[in-house]
Amino acid sequence: MTSPLRPPQFKSHRRLLEQKLSDLHKCSDPNSLVQIHSQIFRLCIHRDPIVVSKLISAYSLCRLPFSFSTFSRMQVSAIKADSFTYSFLLRSFHGHLRRVEVIHSHVFRLGFSGDVFVHNSLICSYSRAGELALARKVFDETVLRDVVSWNSMVGALVRAGEIGDARKVFEEMPERNIVSWNRLLDGYVKVGDMDTALDLFQRIPDKNVVSWSTIVLGYCKKGDMETAKMLFDKMGLRNLVTWTIMISGYAEKGLAVEASTLLNKMEEAGFELDPSATISILAACAESGLLGLGKRIHASVKRFTTQISNALIDMYSKCGDSDEAWIIFEETIVKDLMSWNSMIHGLAMHGHGERALDLFARMEGEDFMPDGITFIGVLCACTHMGLVNEARRYFSAMQKDYGITPKIEHYGCLIDLLARRGVLMEAYNLAKMMPFEPNVVIWGSILNACRVHDNVGLAEKVVDELMKLKLSDEGNFAIISNIYASAAKWDGMAKARLKMRDDLGQKRAGSSWLELDDVVHEFTVGDRMHPQADRILRMVSRLGKHIKQLCEE
Known part of the structure; x- marks a missing residue:
């Protein structure tokens, strides 16, 4: 009796490579891709157009900058490209207009201008580069359109915020699919x-998990968590994305108990957080300050990537734990620009200006090129430390040394610092001369500094600028009223108070909140509805007496 054949214990390297090549265009692991590419060269199959097309696709998926150089070598070696090559290549350069135009010229010159696959890729690439008109031109020139062509044009219009035009194209479609x-x-x-959105959702003939996830996301963004949860509960099939949307929605609203409860249910359903879900929930915790939930997500991470580390640095920084953020930053083996930016901003945000500037110097020493976001953190650090001359130097270095054009946020940081330090006229003149229309935040910072430094004349000019914006804010009116009162200009104070009453009516109550044992407590001025209101007020009174006693000593 013959024994059954056993599977071979050894597979040839050639057979293993063939298996890898068959799925090469789906490869999303950069390290594996580099190894496969070296094997392709060693076996001299790098001139095969099918292999090259798959290589370009894989580099696109891995977000590695070699797809264009691979295409260039293909041209030099006289390897003929096909429509799939150009489709994969275009996918690599979404957002890079110049390269998309170069590829488009190749397509036209080599006779692929009538290929529907290439045209669909061009529509997407131009729209992602912000060139809606060019995307529309390609669509209009496409003679034989398929459903992907129409979907690409609808997507391009949606991306540009032209929802009315997107609806028109949608209504003109000869056929539609779920996409x-x-x-x-x-x-x-x-x-x-x-x-x-809800009306359209109800009309969708065969809703899939993407349809349900999108409508749930919409209500989460709106802050209507009750409707979002109702729709979530009605879903027949949920995936990790849907769970993440709901948990992130609760976290962003500061609803820690609901977020934690849903996270428990998700785990009971057999789902585990992947890197994308982890980053999404951590970002929501950072926005609402839910440190407890953020720590729980941190504890669940099994494999730390640079992106997850960045999200943790941002979350701990925004939740006030800059020491833990620093530990994670130092433990991050492969740091990218976001790692440095998140840590610099975190330090600056919590008053550690000197450490933030030292970290920026270390960043420069390690040959990391800063960007505009980096310099916002640097200028904020200077503001916290009152370093006027250093801030001027960094502001100048942005353009001179790094070629970064200052945005309104950079001007705002410098103006705020100048105003705080009493250099009021320079702050005012900079606001008037900058290439942007000053917003209410910039004028408000100068106005507040006028109160501190008792500059009534400049305060009146700033109020005039605020009135031109037609943006009334009770805080600004209160500031100018107090400035008049300090200078004993009672007529001016009375006019400001009258203007505040006429323009704003009842002043909105201020509020603050804190997280305690995974519960967020909100307090508004004059509100005694909290169940522990009496105990809280007694404790506040005791703290006030204690602080007064310390000051007297």
């Missing part, structure tokens, strides 16, 4: 038109 419905639904969600 068509979902793209238009996504458009209404992005512009916040949830009434139309």
Whole structure:
């Protein structure tokens, strides 16, 4: 009796490579891709157009900057490209207009201008580069359109915020699939038109998990967690994305108990957080300050990537634990620009200006090129430390040394610092001369500094500028009223108070909140509805007496 054949214990390297090559275009692991590419060269199969096309696709998926150089070598070696090559290549350069135009010229010159696959890729690439008009031109020139062509155009219009035009194209479609419905639904969600989004959602013939996830996301963004949860509970099939949307929605609203409870249910359903879900929930914790939930997510991480480390640095920094953020930063083996930016901003945010500037110097020493976001953190650090001359130097270095054009946020940081330090006229003149229209935040910072430094004349000019913006804020009126009172200009104070009453009516109550044992407590001025209000007020009174006693000593 013959024994059954056993599977071979050894597979040839050639057979293993063939298996890898068959799925090469799906490869998303950069390290594996580099190894496969070296094997392709060693076996001299790098001239095969099918292999080259798959290589370009893989580099696109891995976000590695070698797809264009691979294409260039292909041209030099006289390897003929096909329509799939150009489709994969275009996917690599979403957002890079110049390279998309170069590829488009190749397509036209080599006779692929009538290929529907290439045209669909061009529509997407131009729209992602912010060139809606060029995307529309390609669509209009496409003679034989398929459903992907129409979907690409709807997606391009949605991406540009042209939801009305997207709806028109959608209505003109000769046929639709679920992608068509979902793209238009996504458009209404992005512009916040949830009434139309819900109406469209109800019309979708065969809703899939993307349809449900999109409508749930829309209500989470709107802050209507009750409707979001109702829709979430109605879903027949949920995936990790849907769970993440709901948990992040609760976290962003500061609803720690609900977020933790849903996280428990997700784990009971057999789902584990992947890197994308982890980053999404950590970002929501950072926005609302939910340190407890953020720590729980941190404890669940099994494999730390640079992106997850960055999200943790940002979360701990925004939740006030800059020491833990620093530990994670130092433990991050492969740091990218976001790692440095998050840590510099975190230090600056919590008053550690000197450490933030030292870290910036270390960043320069390690040959990391800063960007505009880096310099916002640097200028904020200077503001916290009152370093006027250093801030002027960094502001100048942005353009001179790094070629970064200052944005309104950079001007705002410098103006705020100058105003705080009493250099009021320089701050005012900079606001008037900068290439942007000063906003209410910039004028408000100068006005507040006028109160501190008792500059009534400049305060009146600033109030005039604020009135031109037609943006009334009770805080600004209160500041100018107090400035008049300090200078014993009672007529001016009375006019400011009258203006505040006429323009604003009842002043909105200020509020603050804190997290305690995974519960967020909100307090508003004059509100005694909290169940522990009496005990809290007694403790505040005791603290006030204690502080007064310390000051007297």
